[in-house]
Amino acid sequence: MEKGEGIIMTIIELKNKFIATKQYEPIDANELLDFARQLYLRNELPLGAYRHLVRDLEALGAYKPDDERVEQYSGSIE
Secondary structure (H helix, E strand, O other): OOOHHHHHHHHHHHHHHHHHOOOOOOOOOHHHHHHHHHHHHHHOOHHHHHHHHHHHHHHOOOOOOOOOHHHHHHHOOO
């Protein structure tokens, strides 16, 4: 097993669980990040695994809703 291969498999496993649960493929990494967060909050995903997934999904371009990148697209709130 090469370095990082287990982490990639974790994302693949998350994607497969997403498909099995929702009956469709995730549109992007953000949708997988949201799904991982839901699993973590329901105690279906350990904290360590959640942290790895967040880091890896962010490396693929996912970002949290409170991220400053969201403000770029949402415009001024004032």
